[in-house]
Amino acid sequence: MRKSRQREAVRRVLREADGPLSPNEVHAAAERLVEGLGIATVYRHLSALEELEEVVRLDGFGKGGRYESADIAHHHHFHCQACDRVYDVARCPGQKRVENLAPPGFVVEAHELTLYGTCAACRG
Helix, strand or coil: CCCCHHHHHHHHHHHHCCCCECHHHHHHHHHHHCCCCCHHHHHHHHHHHHHCCCEEEECCCCCCCEEEECCCCCCEEEEECCCCCEEEECCCCCHHHHHHHCCCCCCCCCCCCEEEECCHHHHC
16 A cells, blocks of 8 residues: 555554544544545545554444554543543453353453443533
């Protein structure tokens, strides 16, 4: 894949984000780096970077999903119900604790955890 200023801006925005971003959030931040960047271009680059496994698309956080850099270590998310932002949560309850939540006889191979509530900024 050929390098471009637009693609590099999308990569940079996702690397520096404090949580997964919607395509519109990626667009707003990347447009500050590359003037005139269009939303369709952002969608194209997100799709291409997803195919290259450089970014991960997370569904379940509203229309259009959210994206984050694929090189982020295992982590979880907090979804603010007031502002709709999604934040990374660095701590994990651990595989053993998660395994204890599964019904007897089940084997947990992986887990994802999303916390829902109100972020500090929205609480004022």
